[in-house]
Amino acid sequence: MACANLARRAYHRIRAPQSASHDAIAALKTITEVQKVVTIAVAAVALGAAIAAPTPGTIAAALGVLVQAVKNPTAPPTVSTVAKPSTP
Numbered sequence: 602m603a604c605a606n607l608a609r610r611a612y613h614r615i616r617a618p619q620s621a622s623h624d625a626i627a628a629l630k631t632i633t634e635v636q637k638v639v640t641i642a643v644a645a646v647a648l649g650a651a652i653a654a655p656t657p658g659t660i661a662a663a664l665g666v667l668v669q670a671v672k673n674p675t676a677p678p679t680v681s682t683v684a685k686p687s688t689p
Contacts, residue, residue: 637674644670 644667651663669676
């Protein structure tokens, strides 16, 4: 009886951290997916802004950032001037 109780307690002590670890991994995967969606959405909004107020090169640059975001949403954008307003 004592051995069975000891084994049961040991099992639960091992399972609790494993369960927490699996939950954390699942949460990180979800966060990564949300980050990808946000990255693509931001690039799409930047493209919309470039189309709404076109200046030379902004639409092409914004489209390039959107394509990059779709291909690899975890990489930082290579064109940082797309979202910045142009100055006269």
